[in-house]
Amino acid sequence: MSIGDEVALHRSPPERVDPKRNHIWVAVVLATVLLAGGVSGSVLTAQSVARRSSERHQAALALSSAEVASTLRLAIEREEDLAVSAAGFFLGTPFATNDQFLAWANTIRAMERYPELLGWGDVLMITSAQLQAYMALAAADPSSVVSGTFEITPPGERPFYCLFVAGQARTPDTGVPPGFDYCASAAGLSILAARDSGLSSYQSVDAGTGSTLTVQVPFYTGGATPPTVEARQAAFAGWVGLAFDPNILLERALKDRTDTAIVLHFHDALSDAQFNRGAAPTGAIGVTKDLQNGWTVETFGAVTSAGVLHDRSALTVLLIGIAASIILAALVLVLGTGRAAALRLVGERTGELRHQALHDALTALPNRFLIMDRIEQLLVRNRRNGTTGAALYIDLDDFKNVNDTLGHEAGDRLLMAVAARLTSALRDADTIGRMGGDEFVVLIDGATVATPELIAERLLDVMHQPFDLDHTSMPLSVNTSIGIAIGDRDTGGDLLRDADVALYQAKAAGKNRYEIFYPEMQTEISRRIELQFDLRSAVESNQFFLVYQPIYNLEDLTLVAVEALLRWRHPLAGVIEPDEFIPILEQTGQIQEVGRWVLNAACMQMAAWHAKGDVVDISVNVSARQLDHDETVDHIREALEVSGLLPSSLIIEVTETALMRNAVETSVRLKAIKALGVRIAIDDFGTGYSSLAYLQQFDVDCLKIDRAFTHAISTSPESKALIRTLVQLGRDLGLRTLAEGVETTGEMDHLRNERVDEAQGFLLSRPLDAATLEAQILVP
Numbered sequence: 001m002s003i004g005d006e007v008a009l010h011r012s013p014p015e016r017v018d019p020k021r022n023h024i025w026v027a028v029v030l031a032t033v034l035l036a037g038g039v040s041g042s043v044l045t046a047q048s049v050a051r052r053s054s055e056r057h058q059a060a061l062a063l064s065s066a067e068v069a070s071t072l073r074l075a076i077e078r079e080e081d082l083a084v085s086a087a088g089f090f091l092g093t094p095f096a097t098n099d100q101f102l103a104w105a106n107t108i109r110a111m112e113r114y115p116e117l118l119g120w121g122d123v124l125m126i127t128s129a130q131l132q133a134y135m136a137l138a139a140a141d142p143s144s145v146v147s148g149t150f151e152i153t154p155p156g157e158r159p160f161y162c163l164f165v166a167g168q169a170r171t172p173d174t175g176v177p178p179g180f181d182y183c184a185s186a187a188g189l190s191i192l193a194a195r196d197s198g199l200s201s202y203q204s205v206d207a208g209t210g211s212t213l214t215v216q217v218p219f220y221t222g223g224a225t226p227p228t229v230e231a232r233q234a235a236f237a238g239w240v241g242l243a244f245d246p247n248i249l250l251e252r253a254l255k256d257r258t259d260t261a262i263v264l265h266f267h268d269a270l271s272d273a274q275f276n277r278g279a280a281p282t283g284a285i286g287v288t289k290d291l292q293n294g295w296t297v298e299t300f301g302a303v304t305s306a307g308v309l310h311d312r313s314a315l316t317v318l319l320i321g322i323a324a325s326i327i328l329a330a331l332v333l334v335l336g337t338g339r340a341a342a343l344r345l346v347g348e349r350t351g352e353l354r355h356q357a358l359h360d361a362l363t364a365l366p367n368r369f370l371i372m373d374r375i376e377q378l379l380v381r382n383r384r385n386g387t388t389g390a391a392l393y394i395d396l397d398d399f400k401n402v403n404d405t406l407g408h409e410a411g412d413r414l415l416m417a418v419a420a421r422l423t424s425a426l427r428d429a430d431t432i433g434r435m436g437g438d439e440f441v442v443l444i445d446g447a448t449v450a451t452p453e454l455i456a457e458r459l460l461d462v463m464h465q466p467f468d469l470d471h472t473s474m475p476l477s478v479n480t481s482i483g484i485a486i487g488d489r490d491t492g493g494d495l496l497r498d499a500d501v502a503l504y505q506a507k508a509a510g511k512n513r514y515e516i517f518y519p520e521m522q523t524e525i526s527r528r529i530e531l532q533f534d535l536r537s538a539v540e541s542n543q544f545f546l547v548y549q550p551i552y553n554l555e556d557l558t559l560v561a562v563e564a565l566l567r568w569r570h571p572l573a574g575v576i577e578p579d580e581f582i583p584i585l586e587q588t589g590q591i592q593e594v595g596r597w598v599l600n601a602a603c604m605q606m607a608a609w610h611a612k613g614d615v616v617d618i619s620v621n622v623s624a625r626q627l628d629h630d631e632t633v634d635h636i637r638e639a640l641e642v643s644g645l646l647p648s649s650l651i652i653e654v655t656e657t658a659l660m661r662n663a664v665e666t667s668v669r670l671k672a673i674k675a676l677g678v679r680i681a682i683d684d685f686g687t688g689y690s691s692l693a694y695l696q697q698f699d700v701d702c703l704k705i706d707r708a709f710t711h712a713i714s715t716s717p718e719s720k721a722l723i724r725t726l727v728q729l730g731r732d733l734g735l736r737t738l739a740e741g742v743e744t745t746g747e748m749d750h751l752r753n754e755r756v757d758e759a760q761g762f763l764l765s766r767p768l769d770a771a772t773l774e775a776q777i778l779v780p
C-alpha cells in the first residue's frame with residue numbers, strides 16, 4: 001500500500017456542489033462585472049473620443065491658422081523685400097526711365113517670382129515748379145503703367161504732386177491715368193504719413209474686378225531710414241508703389257485646405273484694408289493671429305463640441321461598447337484592440353499633419369519653422385553644456401540660371417539632389433533644413449567633433465561633383481556659397497541673421513566659398529552700401545583717376561605698353577582700390593558709365609604721350625558686364641575718335657570668365673571691337689576653364705597668365721607645368737603671352753626660360769600715376 005492510498009482512505013467525502021450552477025454564477029458575476037465595466041468603460045472611452053476629436057479639430061485649426069499666418073507673414077516680408085530692392089534701384093538710377101526700370105525688373109524676374117504682383121513703380125513728389133519738366137519727361141517716356149492723356153487728377157494747383165514716374169504693369173489695363181496725384185487721392189494722408197514714419201502704407205483699392213492691395217513704401221537718400229521725422233522728411237526720395245492681387249496671396253495660404261476661410265486685415269491710424277478668401281462651414285470658429293506691423297489674419301474652421309452626443313464617432317463607440325459588453329467578453333477584447341488601433345491611427349494622422357506643417361514638400365527636409373525651433377533648442381543645449389554650436393547658411397550660386405535655362409522641373413530635381421547630397425555629408429546629430437528656394441541651413445551641435453569650417457569644406461566638396469539629373473543631358477555643375485555663424489546669441493533669429501550676413505559676404509567675395517561671421521562684417525556690408533551710395537556722384541565729381549603699370553618685353557626688357565588701372569579718390573576715405581568698388585559698379589550697372597570714362601581718359605592720356613614722342617601701347621580693362629552691351633563698342637570707337645589715338649595702340653583686356661559668360665553675343669561684340677583695329681588680350685588667363693577649341697572661336701591677340709601661376713612657380717611643380725602648357729597653347733594659336741604679377745627675379749628668370757613674351761609686376765614697376773610715369777619711365 002502506498003502512502004497516497006492511505007491518505008485517500010482517510011479523506012472524508014466532499015460537500016456536493018453542482019459544478020454547472022457554479023459556472024453560471026461565475027459567468028453571471030463575470031457578465032455583470034463585464035457589463036458594468038464595459039458600459040462605464042464605453043462611456044469613458046466615448047467621452048475621450050469626443051474630447052480627442054474636438055481637440056483634434058481644435059489642434060488642426062490652430063495648426064492651420066499658424067500655417068496661414070506664417071505663409072502670409074512670409075508673403076508680406078517678401079513683398080517688402082521686393083520694395084526694398086526696387087528702392088535700391090531707384091536710388092541708384094534717379095529719374096529712371098521705363099526702359100531702365102523694365103530692364104532691371106526683368107533681371108530680377110519680378111513678374112515671374114511674384115505672380116501676385118499686378119504692377120509697381122516709383123512715385124515721386126514733384127513740386128509745382130518741377131511740373132513742366134516732369135510733363136516733358138513723361139511725354140518723352142511713355143509708360144506701360146500710365147495710359148491716356150496727361151491731366152492732373154484731381155485737377156487744381158497745389159504746391160506739390162505725387163506722381164508716378166517709371167514702372168511695370170502685368171497687363172496694360174492695370175495702369176493709372178497719367179497725372180494721377182496720389183497725395184491728393186483718398187490715400188494721400190496715409191502716403192504722406194508713410195513718408196514721415198518710414199513705415200509702409202497699405203490700401204485696399206476696389207478696381208471693379210475685385211479689390212487690389214496697394215502698398216506705398218517710402219525710401220530715403222542713402223538707403224537707410226533716418227531715425228527722426230525731420231531727418232526722414234529731409235532725406236525723403238520717393239515711394240515704391242506696388243499693387244498686388246490679394247487673392248493669389250490668400251489662395252497660396254489656403255492651399256489644400258478645405259472648409260477654411262481666411263480674412264486678412266490691415267489697420268493703422270489712417271488706413272484700413274480687408275481681404276477675404278475661402279468658405280467655412282456654419283458654426284466655424286475663427287482664430288486670430290497678429291502678423292505685426294498692423295496686419296492680422298483670422299482663420300475660420302469647423303470645431304465640434306466635446307459632448308458624446310454631438311460627436312458621431314463617440315456615439316458609435318458608446319453604442320458598440322455597450323452592445324459588445326452585453327454580448328461577449330471576447331468581443332470586448334476585440335473592441336479593446338480595435339480601439340487601440342483607432343487611437344494609433346489618430347496618432348499617426350496627427351503625426352502626419354505635423355510632419356507636413358514642419359517639413360518642406362519638395363525635399364522632405366525640416367522647413368523654416370522647424371529650423372527656427374531647432375536653432376532655439378541648439379542655443380539652449382549648448383548654453384547648458386558649455387559647448388559652441390553653429391549655423392551654416394547654404395545657398396547655391398546662380399541657381400536662377402538653372403531654372404532659366406533648364407526649366408523649373410530640372411530646378412526642382414536639382415534641389416532634391418542637393419538636399420540628398422548635403423544630408424549624406426552630415427552626421428545624424430547635425431540638422432539640415434530648407435529655408436525656401438535654393439537656401440539650406442545646417443545646424444551643428446557643439447558636441448560634434450568636426451569644426452564648422454571642416455563641415456563647410458566637406459559640403460563644398462560634395463557639391464563640387466557634377467549632378468547627373470537626367471541621364472540624357474550633361475551632368476550639371478553648381479557652385480555653393482556658405483555663411484557660418486558660430487556661438488551663442490540671444491535668439492535663434494540672431495544666429496541665422498549672422499550666418500546670412502556671412503553668406504552675403506561669401507557671395508560678394510566671389511562665391512563658391514564659405515565665410516565665418518565676425519561682428520565687423522555687418523560694418524563692412526554697411527560700408528559697401530555707403531560706397532555704393534557715394535559712387536553715384538563719383539564720376540561727375542571727378543573722383544576717379546588712372547594709374548599706369550608698365551609692361552616689358554622679357555627678352556630685352558624694353559617697355560612695350562602700360563596697363564591703365566582705375567582708382568577712386570573718396571572724399572573722406574582716401575584712395576580706394578578697384579577690387580573694392582568695381583564689383584559694386586558692376587552690380588549697379590554703373591560700370592557702363594565709369595568704363596566709358598576709363599576708355600576716354602586712357603586714350604586721351606596715351607594720345608598725349610604719343611604726341612610727345614613715346615610710342616607704347618595702352619591696355620584697358622573692360623569688365624564682363626560692359627561686354628553685355630553693344631554700346632561698349634561705340635564707347636571704344638568714341639574714345640579713339642575723340643583722342644585721335646591709333647586703334648593699333650589700344651589693347652582691350654577681357655577676362656576669361658567674361659568670354660565664357662555669354663559666349664555667342666560676346667564673340668559678336670569682340671569681332672566688332674577687332675574690326676576697329678584694336679587688339680584683345682585675355683586677362684587672368686588660366687583661372688577659367690576655356691578649352692583650346694573654345695579660345696579659337698574668339699579672335700584674341702594675347703594671353704595674360706594670371707598672377708597666381710607666377711607666384712606658384714617657386715612652390716608648385718604643377719604651376720610650372722601649367723605655365724609651360726599655357727605658353728604652348730599661346731604658340732599654337734599664334735598669340736603673345738604675358739605673365740602678370742612678377743615679384744622676384746627667380747620668377748622672371750623662369751618665365752624667360754619658358755619663352756613667355758612679356759611681363760608685368762611689382763619687380764619691374766608698381767602702377768604709377770601719370771606724372772611719375774612720364775618723369776621716370778617715359779623719358780623720350
Ligand code: C2E
Nearest residue numbers: 565566577578579598621622623741742743760761762763
Ligand atoms: P588686373 O586686370 O589683373 O590688374 C592687375 C592687378 O594686379 C592690379 O591691381 C595691379 O596693381 C596688380 N599687380 C600688378 N603687379 C603685381 C604684382 O607683382 N603682385 C601683385 N600682388 N599684384 C600685382 P589693381 O590695380 O588693384 O586692380 C585690380 C583689378 O581691378 C584688376 O585686375 C582689374 O580686374 C580691375 N580693374 C582695374 N582697373 C579697371 C578698370 O578700369 N576697369 C575694369 N573693368 N576693371 C579694372
Ligand code: CA
Nearest residue numbers: 563621653683
Ligand atoms: Ca588687367
Ligand code: CA
Nearest residue numbers: 683684704740
Ligand atoms: Ca589680371
